Amino acid sequence: MNKLYYGDNFDILRNHIEDNSVDLIYIDPPFNSKRNYNIIYDGASAQAEVFKDTWSLRSWQDEKRLIFFDEAQRYSGIHNIIDALEKLLINSNPSLFGYLVNMAIRIVELHRVLKDTGSFYLHCDPVASHYLKLILDEVFGIRNFRNEIVWCYTSPGHSKRDFQRKHDSIFRYTKSDRYIFNQQYIAYKSGIHVKEEGEVLAYKGTIKESQKQEYEARGKPLEDWWVDIYPTDRVRKERLGYPTQKPEALLERIINAGSNEGDVVLDAFCGCGTTVAVAQRLKRKWVGIDITFLSIDLIRQRLLDEFYRNTLGLNEIEAKVKFDEDVTIFGIPRDLEGAKQLAVQTKSDRVRKEFEKWAIFSVGGVYFEKKGADTGIDGYFYIQDVDQNRKLKKLKCLIQVKSGKVGVRDIRDFSYTLDREGSPIGIFITLENPTKPMLDEIGKMPQYTTQLGKTLQRIYIVTIQDIIDDDLPNLPIQRITKRAQRAKMENNQNTMF
Ligand SMILES: C[S@@+](CC[C@H](N)C(=O)[O-])C[C@H]1O[C@@H](n2cnc3c(N)ncnc32)[C@H](O)[C@@H]1O
Structure with a gap:
């Protein structure tokens, strides 16, 4: 295995x-x-x-x-x-x-x-x-x-x-x-061992004919x-x-x-x-x-x-x-207990952050590294839509992760953050199960209909148990991790200091 x-x-x-x-x-x-x-x-x-x-x-x-x-x-x-x-x-x-x-x-x-x-x-x-x-x-x-x-x-x-x-x-x-x-072995007559005009560099004058033949047939060690x-x-x-x-x-x-x-x-x-x-x-x-x-x-x-x-x-x-x-x-985490350990029972900030990253990646999002004050955004993802000219466009949507108690106020706050950022929808990830007032609150919020005719809720609640069971909302998410194509290092010189 x-x-x-x-x-x-x-x-x-x-x-x-x-x-x-x-x-x-x-x-x-x-x-x-x-x-x-x-x-x-x-x-x-x-x-x-x-x-x-x-x-x-x-x-x-x-x-x-x-x-x-x-x-x-x-x-x-x-x-x-x-x-x-x-x-x-x-x-x-x-x-x-x-x-x-x-x-x-x-x-x-x-x-x-x-x-x-x-x-x-x-x-x-x-x-x-x-x-x-x-x-x-x-x-x-x-x-x-x-x-x-x-x-x-x-x-x-x-x-x-x-x-x-x-x-x-x-x-x-x-x-x-x-x-x-x-x-x-390496091909003996490759460009690195011969000069342009075909003269052998490394072995000129010293190599025996029999060895040369062996190298040419099998390659050179x-x-x-x-x-x-x-x-x-x-x-x-x-x-x-x-x-x-x-x-x-x-x-x-x-x-x-x-x-x-x-x-x-x-x-x-x-x-x-x-x-x-x-x-x-x-x-x-x-x-x-x-x-x-x-x-x-x-x-x-x-x-x-x-x-x-x-x-x-x-x-x-x-x-x-x-x-x-x-x-x-x-x-x-394979079960809720494992997720809880990662989220709340650890003293390490790094591990807690890894919990958030795990949850965000699992729903198809990207972790958002916070700099300075808390903006209420832990991650984001893109959904696909078309504009009036039927050209494809991507809409940025937000993710919030909560590992403590949650209530209706959190949903209202998240909706406010979505408004502020101009995001049509959001995913609210929670370790605890949502309460009925939270679900009712979401039910009252206006829905978003894409140009392609798909109606989406304002906020989707995803519990950690849902992630473990792979029971996720069916959203037109562009799964970014699979599509990661271009990498850029801030500095491409491998220096240590
Ligand atoms: C230079 S990259 C390796 C790239 C790899 N050879 C490849 O082809 O993709 C170094 C990796 O080490 C990991 N890493 C750093 N510290 C580590 C640790 N203490 N334990 C395990 N992995 C660690 C980083 O997350 C990173 O993915």
Whole structure:
């Protein structure tokens, strides 16, 4: 059974993933930048936050206590490196130190879950790579360092004062010297190994005729520099609109090299699920973890579309049934109790916010990040209509989420907010069941009839139980998460500061 976990990978690894149980790990963690990553939907001005740097929100003091006191034994392998990094960075760059402490404890857990024959790939930016390599050397042992793969690509660049930064580093470590490695090959006469006029660059004058023939027939064993894989924004059909999405060809190569059919592949920062989608296609079992609900939702949709419908040729209902048989999703509320825990029993603002996001995405909306005073808007969605000239137009509608007691006043307030924002209809999501006066109040409100002749209530009440039962009002909503096509990062230079 494949597993998709929604939550912080540190907790998931510690509580759910057994020692020596995984054959291949690939991770592509966020960097310690101050920027937010945004996703832009379908060219609309609407933006939903995908993820912020979770690291800067955490206090590394707690982690340090864990490493040196509470669980000193478990984390003894990183005591020296954390001490050294603290001396080096605590004054000059404490936030980088916090990032590295957070990465170090996760790397210890990832090493623990890896089988003795397993391999670990860490994808990073040249700005962070040298710090992370120190930690990896400590945890895996220098003798288990296998490669630094340099993935080069080109894309439009802006810097006038530097060479364009167009490569990433991927460190490859193994847990022992009994590791799985399937040699990968590259076409020998590809443009990268020959000069324009056909002269062989790398092997000129030294290669034996017999070897040349072998290379030409089978390809040449791949070097640790990869220049033949396009970044995702150049592979149109793969683009899902998730910032930092990696190309499938890259993961295909890593998974083929480091595992065999039936092996278990884990990605603890799985984003929009490139690793799990490729693992599924290559007949590996997989485990994916991500801390945002959007990511889990996108992965589910990606697998349904790419694998269950396109590859297996199932229809929509069959695809969902087969998906549910094959994949277990953990951490997304499956019942009211789970939703309540997420909504009210937690002390964490982040978790409470995730509850709101989960509820909003579940009804087809987009979370609205509040800045400043409460505007009464938690999310929004678009419905489709036509104008007088029968041209399609989108109408912005609002969503409000309540996890406490609700009453008729909330409905009146929400109606006022709809008026203020010029929205024709709204969805009111509530954990508690609505009262009769609330329903009566909605009954008295004017309805909205679209140009296409569909009559809509002013306000639709959706309870959390309705979301869990998938019993949602039939509205002409443009489901934005499925249609996310274009991604834009606020800053496309992968810098850490
Ligand atoms: C750079 S993206 C990964 C992109 C991915 N390789 C892909 O192809 O889509 C990093 C991901 O790590 C997730 N993340 C950040 N902190 C996390 C944590 N503590 N636990 C689990 N996931 C986390 C973010 O939500 C984000 O989706």
